[in-house]
Amino acid sequence: MSHIPGLVRAELRKLFTTRLWWIMLIVTLLLVGVSLGFLMAFAGVSQNGSALPALDTAQWTEIAWAGGSSAGIFVMILGVVMMTSEYRYQTITGTFLVTPRRGLVIVAKLVAGLIVGALFGLAVLVFQAVTVIPAVTLAGGEFSLSASRVPQISVGILATLALYALFGIGLGALVRNQIAGIVAAVVWSYVVESIFTAIPALHGVGKWLPAGAAQALMSIDVDTGLGRPEWLPAWAGALVLVAYGLLFAAVATATTVRRDIT
Amino acid sequence: MAAIEIKNLIKSFGPVKAVDGVSFSVEAGSVTGYLGPNGAGKTTTLRSLLGLVTPDSGEALVNGERYGTRPRPVTEVGAVLEATSFHPGRTARNHLRVLCTAAGLPDARADEALEQVGLVDAADKRVAGYSLGMRQRLALASALLGRPRVYILDEPANGLDPAGIEWLRGFLRHLAHDEGAAVLVSSHVLAEVEQTVDNVVIIARGRLVRQGSLAELTSNGGEVTRVRTAQAADLVPALEAAGAAIERVDDGLLRVRGLDAETIGRVAMDRRIVLTEVAQERSDLQKVFLDLTEGR
Numbered sequence: 001m002s003h004i005p006g007l008v009r010a011e012l013r014k015l016f017t018t019r020l021w022w023i024m025l026i027v028t029l030l031l032v033g034v035s036l037g038f039l040m041a042f043a044g045v046s047q048n049g050s051a052l053p054a055l056d057t058a059q060w061t062e063i064a065w066a067g068g069s070s071a072g073i074f075v076m077i078l079g080v081v082m083m084t085s086e087y088r089y090q091t092i093t094g095t096f097l098v099t100p101r102r103g104l105v106i107v108a109k110l111v112a113g114l115i116v117g118a119l120f121g122l123a124v125l126v127f128q129a130v131t132v133i134p135a136v137t138l139a140g141g142e143f144s145l146s147a148s149r150v151p152q153i154s155v156g157i158l159a160t161l162a163l164y165a166l167f168g169i170g171l172g173a174l175v176r177n178q179i180a181g182i183v184a185a186v187v188w189s190y191v192v193e194s195i196f197t198a199i200p201a202l203h204g205v206g207k208w209l210p211a212g213a214a215q216a217l218m219s220i221d222v223d224t225g226l227g228r229p230e231w232l233p234a235w236a237g238a239l240v241l242v243a244y245g246l247l248f249a250a251v252a253t254a255t256t257v258r259r260d261i262t
Numbered sequence: 263m264a265a266i267e268i269k270n271l272i273k274s275f276g277p278v279k280a281v282d283g284v285s286f287s288v289e290a291g292s293v294t295g296y297l298g299p300n301g302a303g304k305t306t307t308l309r310s311l312l313g314l315v316t317p318d319s320g321e322a323l324v325n326g327e328r329y330g331t332r333p334r335p336v337t338e339v340g341a342v343l344e345a346t347s348f349h350p351g352r353t354a355r356n357h358l359r360v361l362c363t364a365a366g367l368p369d370a371r372a373d374e375a376l377e378q379v380g381l382v383d384a385a386d387k388r389v390a391g392y393s394l395g396m397r398q399r400l401a402l403a404s405a406l407l408g409r410p411r412v413y414i415l416d417e418p419a420n421g422l423d424p425a426g427i428e429w430l431r432g433f434l435r436h437l438a439h440d441e442g443a444a445v446l447v448s449s450h451v452l453a454e455v456e457q458t459v460d461n462v463v464i465i466a467r468g469r470l471v472r473q474g475s476l477a478e479l480t481s482n483g484g485e486v487t488r489v490r491t492a493q494a495a496d497l498v499p500a501l502e503a504a505g506a507a508i509e510r511v512d513d514g515l516l517r518v519r520g521l522d523a524e525t526i527g528r529v530a531m532d533r534r535i536v537l538t539e540v541a542q543e544r545s546d547l548q549k550v551f552l553d554l555t556e557g558r
Binding site for chain 1: 275305306309312313314315316329330333335336341343344346347348349350351352353356357359360361363364365366404
């Protein structure tokens, strides 16, 4: 296992010597920025009986801060591309020539994915800090780390994004086709998970999905007007996320180790 | 122990037997040409050697072991498989540096390898802008990174211009004859490797057709030139006087050994003899190869 650090550095180098990562970073921050914009615009506006908290409240900060986890889809796509571009451009051949123990390559990619996901998480948190804090302060509120539970949500965002990168890599190793992988990631994230996590009646299933587990990790306990969500406790959410990560890693390794590379 | 050893290798893809019982070996200090038409099973053999394809049975060994048994294979074996295996958005230098990082080699090896293949000026260009010939050179550079003693090259001359092919020939000969490396190079074009290789292995439809040293396969009693003339009676003694051994095929057609076409032409000109045909007979190697490639 002694080569792992070198292999992880090689994987990071692969990512950072092409353009995709900063394009994805810009897109990610744009999306987070747009949803923050909406949350600011509609702060304190009540609609159909449900009201978004006002901009100067701790609850608003909590909801806004937690919005950072929506970057998960982009990190997942990045993970899919980190894996599938090796097949798309056949660089997998050179990769396996240098490291014939393919399991090590997969492990290195997964670790690199965790690191990249966490780095994206950091970027999102910095972006949120420079937008949310001034917005709350300007609205006359007081930005309180403890009242709005920012530290716990931040940990949740970092863990969620790191693990979504891992899912992406596992998914990519499984399907190998780049387009299929990206479509699967989008469908999973925007269709399957949104349905199961948005509708409280389906939370029984949704809380076991990665997005539900991520919500649990952040312990978002805000009534969105559809009823109070019932997530797992935070520790269980973390365990579920880790279990998904390991599951994907195992599947990725098993499907890659013996396959002929032609 | 041979540097490369293939023993009764068999590999099928579904119903297609890609390689069907091939055996041969490559010694250090020599270049072996692995020849055959497209689809003959060359690439499958080479990929089996490199651990990318798992053979159904038989063995494909490098330095007596399966590829990847020892920890840092790129320091033992350099491989060129396809000139297309690059991320188009990455520069050549970064491509090689990624491989260096994974292999535990210093980044400086990337620059040295670029210099060896003559790509220094284009090192910081994205591979997307590379010609096929430049990609071949980059592929070769990646094989050189670990300073291996065994080279496995799949169609490395594809896409090279004539000057590039000439350069490649010199380079492979240098690796084998000066540095003592074992070189296995595949091609579907005999002429590309004919002047480079010491030994030849010919494969068709997954089966071994012929193997031996280039000298063995090309010796058909020396070079033979076919000469046609209406004045054979005058030409034969003149050529014999110049040292040729002559076989008369019919009244007008001679098979001449021991003289090259130019000398034959001069002898005929001196005697004012008209030649209606002067042609080099194909060597056994070329015949074998053409039968295989044109026979279908």
